[in-house]
Amino acid sequence: MEDTTRTFSDVKNVILSAHKNTGAEDKINFYNNWADIYEQDIALLDYRAPALAAECLSTSFQGNREDALVLDVACGTGLVATRLQKKGFRHFVGVDGSNAMLEVAQSKGLYQELKESMLGMTALPVQSGTYDVVVIVGALSVGQVPVTIIRELWEAAKPGGYVCMTTRGNADNREYKDDLERALSDMEQDGLWARVSVMEVEDWEKAVSEHESGYIPGVVYLYRKSAQ
Numbered sequence: 001m002e003d004t005t006r007t008f009s010d011v012k013n014v015i016l017s018a019h020k021n022t023g024a025e026d027k028i029n030f031y032n033n034w035a036d037i038y039e040q041d042i043a044l045l046d047y048r049a050p051a052l053a054a055e056c057l058s059t060s061f062q063g064n065r066e067d068a069l070v071l072d073v074a075c076g077t078g079l080v081a082t083r084l085q086k087k088g089f090r091h092f093v094g095v096d097g098s099n100a101m102l103e104v105a106q107s108k109g110l111y112q113e114l115k116e117s118m119l120g121m122t123a124l125p126v127q128s129g130t131y132d133v134v135v136i137v138g139a140l141s142v143g144q145v146p147v148t149i150i151r152e153l154w155e156a157a158k159p160g161g162y163v164c165m166t167t168r169g170n171a172d173n174r175e176y177k178d179d180l181e182r183a184l185s186d187m188e189q190d191g192l193w194a195r196v197s198v199m200e201v202e203d204w205e206k207a208v209s210e211h212e213s214g215y216i217p218g219v220v221y222l223y224r225k226s227a228q
Contacts, residue, residue, distance in 0.1 A: 002062045006041065006044065007044070011044045011208075012208040013047050015025050016208060016209070016216070019044040024121050024143075031076075031098035031101055032099060032100040035100035035103070038076065039077055039079070039104075045208075046203075046205055048218075049081050053166050054080060054083055056164065057087075057163060058060070059197075060196050060222055061162060065116055066088060067113075067132075069130065069133070070092045070135065071093050071134045072095070072135055072173070072219075074095070074097075074101075074145070075095060076138070078104070079137075080112070081105075082108065091112060093126065094113070095113070095114075096112045098116075105156055115209055120189055124153075128155045129156075131158060132157075132158055132162070133157075133161060133206065134153045134154075134157045134161065134163045135163075135164040136153060137164075137166045137167070140167045140180060142173050147179050148162075150180070150184065153165070157225045162196070162225075163225065164223075165180075165221045165222075167219055168217070168218050170209075170216035172209055185221075192226060193224055193226055195222075196222040196225065199220040200219050201217060201220070202215065204216050
């Protein structure tokens with residue numbers, strides 16, 4: 001339910017509190033409690049990642065998007081699927097660790113299937129080599145899911161399928177971003193996929209930490225799984 005009294009300061013406090021919730025159960029409870037006002041809050045944050053990822057993917061995607069099967073990992077309330085639907089994609093499977101977030105996503109009528117699974121704790125509950133597109137927006141950052149999840153994203157994609165990922169570029173996330181980019185590069189060198197594009201964005205979202213101001217940067221990575 002929308003709360004018209006909420007301010008950016010409220011959102012800042014919510015996000016900073018999330019950083020203190022280090023256990024998996026704490027994380028799930030946090031997102032379950034946030035689900036009802038999540039979209040309102042990230043609008044105040046001016047969170048652009050879902051739109052940027054959808055635009056990057058739509059620009060490069062080759063194939064029939066009306067038939068393409070999209071796996072939306074860490075789907076939350078369905079922001080990425082909403083954007084991709086506007087780009088012509090029609091078939092979505094979502095995975096998220098928060099049941100309350102999934103309930104909001106379900107209410108939008110975009111997903112053919114939704115699965116509850118805590119990333120990094122259990123394997124992705126999907127069949128390997130199935131999806132034309134695998135997308136993960138927001139979850140690849142420090143304190144969220146481990147970098148090792150990208151191998152599972154690659155496994156879920158069809159040969160020739162696309163994997164679209166995002167991360168933040170601010171100081172608090174720099175070490176994670178460096179680790180992620182090393183892993184992406186190692187998989188490319190191993191011939192598992194090829195880089196399609198890397199889109200660096202300065203105005204990713206409003207800064208919330210005490211030592212940052214204005215906007216923080218972010219990155220959209222798009223890779224294509226090698227044909228096998």
